[in-house]
Amino acid sequence: MLHVAVARRAFRRYSTYRAATVAGIFTNSVFGIIYSFAYLALWRQNPDAGGYDAADAVTYVWLGQALLMTVALWGGGTTDDLAERIRNGDVAIDLYRPVGLVGWYLAGDLGRALYHFLTRGLAPTVIGIVLFDISLPPSPTAALGFLLSIPLAVTVSFALRFLVASTAFWLLDATGARILSGALALFFSGMALPLVLFPGWLGTLAEALPFSAMIQVPNDIWLGRHTGLELGSALAFQAGWALALLATCGLVLRLATRKVVVQGG
Amino acid sequence: MPLIDVAGLERTFVVRRRAGFMRRSKSVVRAVQDLTFSIEAGEMVGYIGPNGAGKSTTIKMLTGILVPTSGELRVAGLEPSRQRTDLARRIGVVFGQRTTLWWDLPLRDSFELLQKIYRVPDQRFRENLDRFVELLDLGDQLDTPVRQLSLGQRMRGDITAALLHDPEILYLDEPTIGLDVVSKGRLREFLRALNAERGTTLLLTTHDLQDIEALCDRVIVIDHGTSVYDGTLAGLHAQGGSTRTLVVDLVDTGPPIDVPGAEVRKVEGPRQWLSFPADASAAPLVAAVASAYDVADLSIQEPDIEDVIRELYSHGA
Ligand SMILES: Nc1ncnc2c1ncn2[C@@H]1O[C@H](COP(=O)(O)OP(=O)(O)OP(=O)(O)O)[C@@H](O)[C@H]1O
Numbered sequence: 230m231l232h233v234a235v236a237r238r239a240f241r242r243y244s245t246y247r248a249a250t251v252a253g254i255f256t257n258s259v260f261g262i263i264y265s266f267a268y269l270a271l272w273r274q275n276p277d278a279g280g281y282d283a284a285d286a287v288t289y290v291w292l293g294q295a296l297l298m299t300v301a302l303w304g305g306g307t308t309d310d311l312a313e314r315i316r317n318g319d320v321a322i323d324l325y326r327p328v329g330l331v332g333w334y335l336a337g338d339l340g341r342a343l344y345h346f347l348t349r350g351l352a353p354t355v356i357g358i359v360l361f362d363i364s365l366p367p368s369p370t371a372a373l374g375f376l377l378s379i380p381l382a383v384t385v386s387f388a389l390r391f392l393v394a395s396t397a398f399w400l401l402d403a404t405g406a407r408i409l410s411g412a413l414a415l416f417f418s419g420m421a422l423p424l425v426l427f428p429g430w431l432g433t434l435a436e437a438l439p440f441s442a443m444i445q446v447p448n449d450i451w452l453g454r455h456t457g458l459e460l461g462s463a464l465a466f467q468a469g470w471a472l473a474l475l476a477t478c479g480l481v482l483r484l485a486t487r488k489v490v491v492q493g494g
Numbered sequence: 495m496p497l498i499d500v501a502g503l504e505r506t507f508v509v510r511r512r513a514g515f516m517r518r519s520k521s522v523v524r525a526v527q528d529l530t531f532s533i534e535a536g537e538m539v540g541y542i543g544p545n546g547a548g549k550s551t552t553i554k555m556l557t558g559i560l561v562p563t564s565g566e567l568r569v570a571g572l573e574p575s576r577q578r579t580d581l582a583r584r585i586g587v588v589f590g591q592r593t594t595l596w597w598d599l600p601l602r603d604s605f606e607l608l609q610k611i612y613r614v615p616d617q618r619f620r621e622n623l624d625r626f627v628e629l630l631d632l633g634d635q636l637d638t639p640v641r642q643l644s645l646g647q648r649m650r651g652d653i654t655a656a657l658l659h660d661p662e663i664l665y666l667d668e669p670t671i672g673l674d675v676v677s678k679g680r681l682r683e684f685l686r687a688l689n690a691e692r693g694t695t696l697l698l699t700t701h702d703l704q705d706i707e708a709l710c711d712r713v714i715v716i717d718h719g720t721s722v723y724d725g726t727l728a729g730l731h732a733q734g735g736s737t738r739t740l741v742v743d744l745v746d747t748g749p750p751i752d753v754p755g756a757e758v759r760k761v762e763g764p765r766q767w768l769s770f771p772a773d774a775s776a777a778p779l780v781a782a783v784a785s786a787y788d789v790a791d792l793s794i795q796e797p798d799i800e801d802v803i804r805e806l807y808s809h810g811a
């Protein structure tokens with residue numbers, strides 16, 4: 230009940246940033262177009278790279294653009310507020326309340342994600358369909374699986390961002406950790422390049438890391454590359470990481486409040 | 495058992511500093527040390543001390559967001575840092591410099607979110623809200639986003655926010671900072687009524703001694719992390735060895751007045767200032783002066799609590 234209210238409020242708050250939404254959609258579309266042409270050139274050279282055909286590759290590009298802000302891969306979610314509140318000491322106010330900090334910020338982030346999904350997720354997808362004729366999910370199961378995988382992708386992303394923000398308890402500023410995790414997320418989520426193109430052990434590693442749950446896994450579900458039992462295990466992979474990372478968030482928070490200090494008098 | 499029980503409380507901070515290239519020096523700041531006091535339910539206690547004395551650090555430990563380095567600490571029978579969430583339902587906290595309200599939400603929405611956080615039953619929530627909105631005169635601001643409120647309005651909003659769940663204890667850390675005289679007065683009146691009607695225990699940190707004089711029967715003075723005085727406000731005067739002042743207007747300019755039990759501090763034309771011990775009666779002194787000199791007017795100045803406390807701080811240092 231409380232968490233629904235928190236999510237609804239976050240949805241409303243982000244929906245007031247209209248200009249940012251429009252600018253974001255424009256940027257996503259420009260990058261979508263550029264990447265599409267680059268991928269088309271790449272796949273003309275190598276028509277079956279990573280087991281994707283050219284249509285899959287272009288679809289992958291536009292889904293990536295749609296998910297980028299939905300999962301807030303590089304920040305821009307409620308974890309940004311958290312980092313700032315740790316830095317200036319306002320996190321004390323959050324801690325005075327009889328509500329878990331992780332659940333509170335997660336609820337807000339899911340509300341935000343829903344808004345970004347409906348705007349910065351849908352718009353590039355439609356543009357991709359119109360301009361590049363990207364493929365739709367091959368079956369209702371794939372479509373449903375994709376929809377289920379989004380909140381899981383957001384939760385994994387949230388938990389990683391929460392951990393990054395928590396470094397501010399020790400370092401006072403989370404910028405360093407954010408840059409590092411941003412680079413990791415760019416490569417290992419499949420945002421820069423589909424993980425199926427990573428060679429050998431690097432590919433195996435990349436697909437096992439939590440980052441892949443944010444982009445690669447939902448994209449593959451949409452493309453129909455996980456069916457039947459495999460679809461279940463793809464979702465379980467996301468859910469497993471989500472739970473493990475959320476548990477880690479709780480642990481780190483406990484450590485932070487025991488060992489570390491809330492700033493400011 | 496007292497509501498708040500503190501014994502031998504200590505909190506140190508390790509501060510790391512750059513000491514030249516790639517070198518860091520460590521030093522330990524004792525923010526609170528050997529602090530002992532207890533507060534009974536229903537008391538209104540002023541917690542005062544100079545900047546950096548350890549007041550906010552104490553409040554952070556009392557609310558459980560900071561773990562003591564050592565010592566005993568019990569609030570409402572709970573151990574704050576271990577049972578922070580349970581305790582949170584029973585206390586309210588107000589900061590002068592921070593807000594519990596959400597900048598982008600109208601006051602009313604902030605209150606409704608807090609109702610959900612503290613699971614306040616609808617009926618009770620409405621009663622409390624109506625009461626506080628009336629007493630604090632917030633009716634016109636309920637639909638205004640917090641970022642558009644003035645400091646005084648926001649402060650009143652924050653106090654309402656801290657009280658919606660009927661806390662047994664209210665911690666106030668510099669609640670009157672930046673408020674004008676009228677707002678301060680109204681706030682003090684409200685807090686007094688709250689304590690009288692509901693028996694809410696108040697622990698008040700402030701640099702405005704008028705807050706203390708208006709509200710608190712008891713003061714704890716802390717300096718360098720430890721309590722240097724704990725008792726009544728009146729007792730504080732005695733502790734500081736303070737004096738009252740008899741101001742005498744003579745008919746004519748004359749030499750300094752010479753009477754037993756008083757000392758002339760200042761002479762300005764026909765007006766003279768005599769100081770005498772705060773606990774001595776003024777009557778015999780007035781009689782002695784009046785019988786020996788031609789007096790046009792007399793008045794007595796009570797000791798200034800700020801002077802007393804300043805004295806206390808400088809002794810503690
Ligand atoms: N996070 C921290 N790290 C290091 N030292 C700290 C920290 N927080 C407080 N201190 C130190 O502890 C001492 C007590 O600080 P505290 O904030 O409790 O003072 P205060 O009595 O509230 O002062 P003020 O009246 O200025 O608000 C100060 O010397 C302060 O520098």
Ligand SMILES: [Mg+2]
Pocket residue numbers: 494549550551667
């Ligand atoms: Mg302070």
